[in-house]
Amino acid sequence: MSKTPTVYKRKLPGKAKRGFGLLNATGQRLWLGPDHLLVINTLYFKERYKRFYFTDIQALTITRTTTGMILNVVFAILAALFGIWGAAAFLTLGWDPVAGIFLEIVAVCFLLGLALNSLFGPTCRCFMYTPVHCEELFCLGRLWTARRVARELHAIADTAQGGTLDSADVDNLAVRQGSMQKQALGIAASAPANAMLQEVRHDDGKIHSSLFYLLLVDAIMSVSLLIWPDFLPAPVSMGFVALLIFVTVAAVIRQKRSDLPRNVRNVTWTTFAYLCLLVFFMYVFTVINEFGRTMGEDEPLALEGLQTILVKVINSISLVFDLLLSFIGLRYLSDFRRRSAVYEEPTAAPGEE
Amino acid sequence: MVFPAFFREMAPGTSGEKTLFDDESSCFYHPTKKAVVPCDICGRFLCALCDVDMHGQHMCPSCIDAGKTKGKMEQLEVERTRWDVIALTLSILTWIPPLLYLIMFTAPATLFIVIRHWNTTLSPVRPNRWRFVAAFLMAVCQLALIGLIATMFVMEVGAYE
Known part of the structure; x- marks a missing residue:
């Protein structure tokens, strides 16, 4: 049995946590191996590994979501609320200025959140397909990062799978698209990444x-x-x-x-x-x-x-x-x-x- | 984004061909089926059903099972505990003032974890031991601090008496 450990040379961009706070936060990272992509799911002090060989990867789908936009709207409304409240405390009502400063600091925090969220770009969901499996790569939650990783993976997997698509393949694509969407629909309803197979x-x-x-x-x-x-x-x-x-x-x-x-x-x-x-x-x-x-x-x-x-x-x-x-x-x-x-x-x- | 493998047909599964002649080599696990390949680990003859192709390496189910349970096959390893992170977290957390009183328990525990798990396999992506070294140094510092406080206490008590 081979004892030589695989050398992972590069970490792909994208790092995210899924779950609520400290209770159930699963982190995910992607690493490039010599012949496979290593998906590491981290839960507290445990790392769980999934290896996807480049020859097996069939497709990568990226769907833009509105989560980022909704988050921006929420941040903007909260920033405006606390800003107005702080300004009202300062200017018209003769309140304690400390209260006004506190409210303005809260408003600035929300504005900072808005700026950071805008800076990271639009949100998306990314799925990777193999002949027998569909894995959600939730660390690729931002569109720009997901596209960058997809481009990189495309180049590597094309080389590993020996060649690019021809026109007959592209015609064939529409036929199989329906089954993929159906598979994605099932995954979308699934529980967190670390959960076992549950009855839906x-x-x-x-x-x-x-x-x-x-x-x-x-x-x-x-x-x-x-x-x-x-x-x-x-x-x-x-x-x-x-x-x-x-x-x-x-x-x-x-x-x-x-x-x-x-x-x-x-x-x-x-x-x-x-x-x-x-x-x-x-x-x-x-x-x-x-x-x-x-x-x-x-x-x-x-x-x-x-x-x-x-x-x-x-x-x-x-x-x-x-x-x-x-x-x-x-x-x-x-x-x-x-x-x-x-x-x-x-x-x-x-x-x- | 679609890759060429998307259009590749999946190879049909085989159940193993039956032996026709007496002098034909048969599978170690299924004596009535024809051997197609030897196991790359133990050398046992395997039929098409028992042969597991692990990216070019042919193996029998028992070797895979042994490799998985003993953690010798990296491809089959699906989980690892990060003892280095546990040790470092333990040694850092005890510097937080409310937890400082736990130092007499956490420092020896950190040392135990570092010594016990020094040779265990680390994360496959960053297999360096700097966390263990940092945790060890911090635990030694914490023990030295406990020793210093204990000595001062004994000296104070001696001077008072």
């Missing part, structure tokens, strides 16, 4: 569509509250937010181990994060309101202006997020339903094996 349940996305329609209703309510601040009593709007949170939690539970695509799952998680932020801001608003009322008993406080600004800011942000999330979610969901209908397996006729 079909989900028609009814709870998700209810959630996205409820977000549209919330958007209408936000517009109404912007125009007529006394349109709804506070308990009604708070009850509606509670209903939204309930439906979101149900959707998050429902999408676990289902065949819903990753983008729909991401929108649901983003909705959950947005609702948490909304509840947090509502809490801050209530605290300020109570503080103003209690302190105002002895001497009048200039908090009324801040409260008006806060109500308008929260409603505006709520409107933007509601519209964005509902439209994006409904669009992804309709895409998923259409693809599911196209790739649905034909049912066997009675008596047919």
Whole structure:
């Protein structure tokens, strides 16, 4: 048995983590070996290796995603929110300047996130196909990096496989494209990279569509509250937010181990994060309101202006997020339903094996 | 992006041809089937069913199994524990003030990991031992610090008495 260790001369660009924080963060890196590509998945102090020989690699697909754009919009909105809030604290309300500086620092952090996210370029998903396997290379999550790696791999694999494609091969491509898309659809619904093969349940996305329609209703309510601040009593709007949170939690539970695509799952998680932020801001608003009322008993406080600004800011942000999330979610969901209908397996006729 | 291998037909699987004559060499694992190739490791004759082609090297299933379990075949190795990273992390983490009290446990543990796993195979992509060396030096420094504090404590107690 050969004891000579393989020498990996070069690391390919791309490094990413998948999972939430420290709990389940799998890192991935790609290294070029003499005759194969080594995919290293790292989980804490363990490294798991997958070797893809250049002669076996059949195709590499890169699909542009909107994750980066959504992240930019979220960063921009949060930066604007904290910027306006900080400026309001500085200029009009005679607040403690330390609070204003703190809010401005938070806004700058979000702006930095926006700048970095823009600098890294658009996001994408990359899949590598072999005759028996389809592997997602999640370390190639940025389009420019993925293209660079694809070009490099193409040159190496072409040499290893002896030649380039001719016109007959290209004509043949369209025929096999359908099966590849179907394979990718199955992978898209799969669990994290380190997960074992799990049973995937079909989900028609009814709870998700209810959630996205409820977000549209919330958007209408936000517009109404912007125009007529006394349109709804506070308990009604708070009850509606509670209903939204309930439906979101149900959707998050429902999408676990289902065949819903990753983008729909991401929108649901983003909705959950947005609702948490909304509840947090509502809490801050209530605290300020109570503080103003209690302190105002002895001497009048200039908090009324801040409260008006806060109500308008929260409603505006709520409107933007509601519209964005509902439209994006409904669009992804309709895409998923259409693809599911196209790739649905034909049912066997009675008596047919 | 599509590569030429995409249009290559997959080779059909074979179950092994049956022996027709008595003097024909047969497979070690299937005596009724014709041997097509010897194992490159143990030399046993193998039929088409038992022959595993590992990128030009022909092997029998038992040799592959032995190689996999003993970790002798790098191509079959799918997981490694990074003991060097564990040792270094352990030695660095204990410098954080709230964990400083654990130094008397972590320093010997780091030394044990370094000595016990010095010869274990490291990551295939960066097989150098600088992390082990750094962890060892830090653990020695930590032990020296413990020794210094203990000596000072003993001297203080002696002076007080």
